[in-house]
Amino acid sequence: SQQGEEDPQALSIQEGENATMNCSYKTSINNLQWYRQNSGRGLVHLILIRSNEREKHSGRLRVTLDTSKKSSSLLITASRAADTASYFCATDAKGSNYKLTFGKGTLLTVNP
């Protein structure tokens, strides 16, 4: 079952611009996580936001969480060509016993 759904499916921007990706989910969560995947590689954890947090920053990343709307956004500021990758949200649902559920991802292309 797909818990998180990212939007848009694909995003193409110029280097230096900001990129915003959104994630919607269906059930109550303990936390929501964002992962990055370069083509043909494994996923890498980027940032985690707990259900009682509204915003979190890590370097050029900013994550927001709105539990009333069951949605989250990931903002990458001042994008670089090296940010080109797929980005996935994953939810740790209450009672899931550490089974993260992933969305289908947003493919971000940053053009030099």
Added chain:
Amino acid sequence: DGGITQSPKYLFRKEGQNVTLSCEQNLNHDAMYWYRQDPGQGLRLIYYSQIVNDFQKGDIAEGYSVSREKKESFPLTVTSAQKNPTAFYLCASIRGDGSSGANVLTFGAGSRLTVL
């Protein structure tokens, strides 16, 4: 360096054959997971194991089998009963996130299985 090693990276199989994908971790993590990824899709959970000698089915366990005889190892067998096995397979283990104390996944580099 600690991490998760998956092998082989690429594997070709004829229809009707069983194949086993290896996953080894030296992170001393208790819980390990297998996910399947199809093109343009998210990850779907196949099996997971929270402790040695115990494992549970995920969302798409049919046609797959696993074992967890050692903490470090969690091999996945794709059996001939799996009707559409061509996919990218990812192994992961749970670690604690230092800043939040919550659990996040550490992934291997993946194994790409193609059925000929």
